[in-house]
Amino acid sequence: MNAYNLMFIILAVLVMCSSIATVVTKSIVRAATYLLFVLLGTAGLYFLLGYTFLGSVQIMVYAGGIIVLYVFSILLTSGRQEELSSSRRFKTISALLLSVIGCGVVGAIFWLHGFGNKILQAPSEADTPSMTQIGENMLSGGRGGYLLPFEAVSVLLLACIVAGLLIARKR
Known part of the structure; x- marks a missing residue:
C-alpha cells in the first residue's frame, strides 16, 4: 500500500x-x-x-x-435549540x-x-493560459465551456440572497 x-x-x-x-x-x-x-x-x-x-x-x-x-x-x-452540556472536556x-x-x-x-x-x-509560458483563453473557456457554451455551470451557480447564489432577504425582512 x-x-x-x-x-x-x-x-x-x-x-x-x-x-x-x-x-x-x-x-x-x-x-x-x-x-x-x-x-x-x-x-x-x-x-x-x-x-x-x-x-x-x-x-x-x-x-x-x-x-x-x-x-x-x-x-x-x-x-437556539441546543443545550449547553457539561461534557466540555470531551468536546475539547x-x-x-x-x-x-x-x-x-x-x-x-x-x-x-x-x-x-x-x-x-515559476510556471513555464506553455503551461500558463492567457486571460483571453481563460475567459473564452469560462463563458463559452460549446464543448468544454463552463457557461451552464457558471449560470447555475449564479442562479443558486441569487436565490440564496433573495431567500435571506425575505427571511430577514419578516423579522
Whole structure:
C-alpha cells in the first residue's frame, strides 16, 4: 500500500463517516458542520487526483460560501435549540484530535504533491493560459465551456440572497 492509497482511504472514510453523521444527527447545526467535513473531504479527493483548481473551487464556493450561508440561515430562522452540556472536556479533546488529524491529512497531501517545490518554481509560458483563453473557456457554451455551470451557480447564489432577504425582512 503506497501513500496515495492510504490518503484515499483516509479521505474516503472521512467523507463516508461525515455523510452518515450528517443524516443521522438530530441537531441541524451539527448536520451542517458534518456537511462541511464532507465537502472538505471531497476537495481533498480532488487534490489527490490532481484537480487542484476543482479542489480550490470546492473549498471556496461550497465549503466556504454555501455552508456559511446554510449556517447563517439556520441560525436566523430557528431559535437556539441546543443545550449547553457539561461534557466540555470531551468536546475539547475530540476537537483537538480532529484538528490534528485534519492538519496531518493536509500536510500529507502537500508533501505527496510537492506543493512546496511548485510554489517556488515559476510556471513555464506553455503551461500558463492567457486571460483571453481563460475567459473564452469560462463563458463559452460549446464543448468544454463552463457557461451552464457558471449560470447555475449564479442562479443558486441569487436565490440564496433573495431567500435571506425575505427571511430577514419578516423579522
